[in-house]
Amino acid sequence: AESLKAKGFNDGDIVSLNKALKGAFEIKFAFNVWTLGEDCMKRAGFKTEEYNAPDFNMLKAMGYTEEHIEEANQYVCGSMTVEGAPHLKQEHYPVFDTANKNGKKGERFIHFMGHVNMMASVQPFLSGAISKTINMPNEATLEDVKYTYEQSWKLALKAVAIYRDGCKLSQPLSTSSKNKGDEDEEAEEEVELKEEVVVKKEEVIQVSRMVETNDEDDAIRQASEILSQHVGIQTPMESYSKDGEVAERRVYLHGEKRKVPAKRGGITVSAKIGTQQIWLRTGEYPDGRLAEIFIDMYKEGAGFRSTLNMFAISVSMGLQYGVPLEKYVENFLFTRFEPSGFTDHPNIKSCTSVIDFVFKVLGMEYLGRTDYVQVLPKGIQKKKFENLAKLAETTAPQETMDLPEKKEEVEVSEVQDQATLPTMEKEEAIQDASSAALSEMMGDAPACPTCGHVTVRNGTCYKCLNCGDSLGCS
Template sequence: MLTKNAITVLEKRYLRKDEQGKPIETPEGMFHRVASAVAQAESFYGNTDSQVKEIEEEFYRMMSELEFLPNSPTLMNAGRELGQLAACFVLPIEDTMESIFETVKHTALIHKSGGGTGFSFSKLRPAMDVVQSTNGVSSGPISFMEVFNAATEAIKQGGTRRGANMGCLRVDHPNILDFITCKKDNNKLTNFNISVLVTESFMEAVEKNEDYDLINPRTKQVVKSLNARKVFDLIVNMAWRNGEPGIIFIDRINKDNPTPKLGMIESTNPCGEQPLLPYEACNLGSINLSKFVVMPGGQPTIDYMKLGKVVRTAVRFLDDVIDVSKYPLEQIDKMVKGNRKIGLGVMGFADMLIKLGIPYDSEQAIQVGSEVMRFIQSEARQMSAELAAERGAFPNFEGSIYDVPDGIKMRNATVTTIAPTGTLSIIAGCSSGIEPLFAVAYIRTVLDGTELVEVNPIFEEIARERGFYSESLMKEIARRGTVRGMKEIPSDVERIFVSAHDIAPVWHIKMQAAFQNYVDNAVSKTVNFPNSATTSDVAEVFKLAYRLGCKGVTVYRDGSREEQVLSVGTVKKEGATSETEPGVLQPRPRPVRTYGVTEKIKTGCGSLYVTINEDEEGLCEVFARMGKSGGCASSQLDAVSRVISAALRAGVKPESIIKQLRGNVCPSPGWDQGGRVLSCPDAIGIALEHYLQSKETGQPAETVSKWSSTLDNLVGA
């Protein structure tokens, strides 16, 4: 029942090993270990040994038949010495050095035990703010994020799992621009996902193109105002570049906070689907929906009776996990057992749609998603209420949103969450979470860089049954990643086997919103874009997510990072290098003959001569020379000129290059034509501005304009 790829993942990460690192446990043994350990909680509530054994066997059956799987720490640690079974944690960070480094220590303990951590850095005073105890100045949130990142790098979770963090900052924090751009370099903060905590008032200001206030969290005073639309555009631009930051609609999340008397939610787990209070943790599990399609009378339909039974058993399982888990901190133990949050979700949804013969990008699919999640939510809440009658409501029930006249007592403050199920879906042999198929065939990179080539098993089964299967066809699909436009594929098969990049982004958001309507916590969902997508495409998705009631949104443009978990294209042979990504810009050859102008600009280091040339296709090169300078200054100017020239011949807009050059400051600024020249790169930017202005107006441009603000520089950069 387990695929070869599933066994590979289990052997690398989940199965018990000896001192030499060799597995000493089978997958069946792992499921027995987990079922036995979790079922022990049943004895705490008066169940007899035979009753506990019966429940254990049902837990085992549900997992071994891949109908339900708990989150990775439960599979790894249940029945073992570590015993930490929760996946998601949020820790507080207050505006003191003691709090910051106490949280660093707590983070290390959580990562060592196999959990991921979320933080809000919003309470930290901004960079350059006063520190009265030392008469110094603060280094700001970003510098402390780097401390957490370094600590995470030093710890490998439980020997099997690298730590992951979510870093959040409110959109009204004075350092929000630095935060939005802090992962512009893909090599920075590599152990963090980052998300901007966006407020309702900010989104309203975006719509109206108004300014909004930045507030110092230490003084609670307004320190500056920014144009909301420009900040929004900067978020969009950075997300377009490499997928970060994401957006979390924090006011919407707190509106659904089940225990508001305990405090405000200020962060989520690393993948964004689990909002939590400080010191709170949550254990997750996912139902494999592909297992619940049956064919009575030859017509595919959903077996809701079987699904309901598994939902109820899964809720019992997750509630039991809370009692048998060992938590790394006393504060976490108290908060978890006070709220008893669980997060039951789904995986294999795309596979379910395929078995039902329904395309993912259709209104019928949206309807199925809504109906399935509404059913799961209803059954899960009913089971939680039954457990409350049997075992008692969660201790913090008083003052919760459920504490109303004639209200139903609940065992768990929340019951549903849609997690991404990355490796769990490999084990289950199904599609991830509620995502569409990434591709019909693709290369999956997991763990330590191991590459697994996968063909969707349902597609392969249909291809064999209908007689169009061949090894060469599978290889061609793996190369293309899609079956769209392939004459070898029957049209009805082509229509239902849609991949993430075949689907217009709007359908991703519609599906996320459909599930969010029936989920207590949040939905982990990535909106996939082709490499050719524009920033306008990303902006529209962010706005649609807000309008449709999503609690957050994450986007990813294919090929915008050097490494990505899933990829399509040529399958690499051992020792071979990967081919150039589609859409990567390549400079056109330099023409034999060019024409242009040379401008002299006075800088603080002397007169700079900037030559700007173009050919029939537009600007193509820039040369810059500083009087009689040589050595380092000359080589740096030559390098800058070469990079600018390559960018121009690759089709990068001159305006974008100017934005990168203007505003760069050196220790020796100068004055020329009534304006300040901040550095040699700034001077080159000025010369390019003059050249473009002259072409547009037909008149020489000589005035040195004031360099634009930081926000203007960043937006569209």
């Protein structure tokens, strides 16, 4: 009180302050204009814009250090925990444990498995899930969360809601606060981060000068060390000119565009999804890798057609800048929206959306994936770019022969039939037998309402081999 009176406080201000401190969690929250009034603020030498600021800290502005404020806070408001309290034995601490640590000095809290075990003891008597949060401390790790979900499943809980202390941007009640030491450490980390960014920028500028080698493996290693990134595809690939000729062989880094020749081949797929017609066209590099896609649907000017065109452009740009086709297929398979349903494609007989159909086709044609198709592809269709590459390596160059101009000069030779009948291997016979059995099971089976895959008969019901859902069973 004497220290405050020396800074302009009177007896009335001290009385108002004592009343406010009875319900304060922290001492600095009681020192404001609403508790002390504008007269006290002016006597202390503060301007109106200063004490009306949301981040105004009156004690700090009056010259008190963080150590003095913390010492006064511990004396007046307490430590917000019973840990270390006199006349309280440590074996009695568990009675006072709460979901999270209390105050700045508190170390005890209810273990998260305590919440799980409590819910497990009640769950058998309830038909629904339990609306109970499993509280975790701020130090909880990803392994702790995995363990909690696994144990909850083993204990037959119907729902789990986990909250990690301090994980939200705003929390209704927080028992911890940052002190000046924490702020200083964050400031130092920010300065170090800025310095690191500057260093990285200088390294990127100097990368062309620092990588000086003719060896491909050595160049890859140096580039990875300098840029602190992995090379996208470490196998050297051809770089093509506009006329399709090989300009050079090189290794492409992440984010570097591999140009497409002006004249390029591809495939065109025409199919119907329900009653809607769709055309899927692709553009390929000369080595058979997918470079771009085009999706045509509906009439010109339709909003959905324009959306599909923009989507195709974004996918094409990603493919040319090094995004693997596998990632697109994994992320967009079984995307669900209308139109969806059965198709007239020779291999893919159902889909959950247009995007699902597009990437099922691309995955089958360019990655050889057959785990989601209803009719297995055969021949070169099974894995297009690999078979084409093998075919190009093993096929001898074709030679042309000049035919005689006159018909009489053509010698007639006996035609010998040297063709041999194809032999069916044992694996193919097994696959055919398996396909015949599946066709009997799936002949009248409806599509799965969850993933769109064709279901199979399971007794008097139907089950989906793709997602595990069942139809016609209670």
